[in-house]
Amino acid sequence: MTYKFELDSVERLVAATNYRCFIKTLIEEKSKQKRFGYADIARIGGFSARSFPRDVTTGSKRISLQSLPKMIRGLGLKSDLAEYFRILVEIEEHNCRNKILDESKLIQIKSNLTKRILRKRKYYVGDSDKAFTISSIPIVYAALGSSETGANIKEICGKTRLEQADVVNTLDMMVQKGLIQNKGKYFIAIENHASFDGLKSEIFKKHFIKTAQDSITMANKNLSSSEKLFLSSAFSVREKDLISLKEDLRSLLLRYIDTSENCNGDRVINLVASLF
Incomplete structure (x- = not known):
């Protein structure tokens, strides 16, 4: 099933203060259309440990450079929303940054992405x-x-x-x-x-x-x-x-x-x- 987010759902996602909140919000929004949970993220993402997505969300484990692509795939993120999630992770997890960027630059990129994501859905x-x-x-x-x-x-x-x-x-x-x-x-x-x-x-x-x-x-x-x-x-x-x-x-x-x-x-x- 392809999930389609309405504007209010997208606004909730880009309002997430960190990547853990984003994951929780995404699960809530997807569950409105079809049952979706941590087991689905683990299966779709290809995680050997099915508990990993839940452990990340609760804060007992952290996303690494290796697990980030799997998490994006498991969450079913594409295009700008995938990039938005990646930026949230990079802001918090320094080892996930592919290029040396300070936090202020990442926050600016996040701001630009937020405007771009919302504009695509409500800008005429x-x-x-x-x-x-x-x-x-x-x-x-x-x-x-x-x-x-x-x-x-x-x-x-x-x-x-x-x-x-x-x-x-x-x-x-x-x-x-x-x-x-x-x-x-x-x-x-x-x-x-x-x-x-x-x-x-x-x-x-x-x-x-x-x-x-x-x-x-x-x-x-x-x-x-x-x-x-x-x-x-x-x-x-x-x-x-x-x-x-x-x-x-x-x-x-x-x-x-x-x-x-x-x-x-x-x-x-x-x-x-x-x-x-």
């Missing part, structure tokens, strides 16, 4: 979709710095290499559409970077094509640049796995962005990807 583009007709919006958005301090026009121009007039016009549009806030000389982003893959309209199609064309232009100029990456590959998979492969790649890319994001950075870069 509506009139603000029109704002994405301006190709400079993603670049300017990425130059706004942290969601606490923001950035001024001079700082944004320095990071983006855009003309001041273009930056001002873009900022005006973003403020009008409620994408950012204006506090005195500073402009503040809702989250550290904007991910526009949720737009299911012609607007996103145009945005993606424009970014892909920019990538082609850069490749023609300097394919062997030491600072830019151009990568293409073809490989064999099972057709029935395509949906999950797409979600896995999306999660990996967003984690890379969340991890690499530096609010105090002095340069904005683009990442465009496709899987077909």
Whole structure:
């Protein structure tokens, strides 16, 4: 059986203060649709000790780097919720961190994930979709710095290499559409970077094509640049796995962005990807 979470269930999951609370909440929410418990987690996850999931939840045992993938599989987590659970574990269990990240960075990633998860389920583009007709919006958005301090026009121009007039016009549009806030000389982003893959309209199609064309232009100029990456590959998979492969790649890319994001950075870069 495939479990489908309603918005209130998802809100409960992302409100979990730690990974043990998350497991308890997940069991409660899944049990509303079909009987689900610790034995199911152990069986689906492939744990030799059937008591392990319960012991983890009660705090008598801890998740390790080896048991984390099994736990994610046993819980039936996919895409953003799987990543959210992984971050909860990494915040608490230092030995589960694949990359050296301090707790403040992990908490920021968790915050971005929370917004992204909730936005996917209750965010409707509506009139603000029109704002994405301006190709400079993603670049300017990425130059706004942290969601606490923001950035001024001079700082944004320095990071983006855009003309001041273009930056001002873009900022005006973003403020009008409620994408950012204006506090005195500073402009503040809702989250550290904007991910526009949720737009299911012609607007996103145009945005993606424009970014892909920019990538082609850069490749023609300097394919062997030491600072830019151009990568293409073809490989064999099972057709029935395509949906999950797409979600896995999306999660990996967003984690890379969340991890690499530096609010105090002095340069904005683009990442465009496709899987077909």
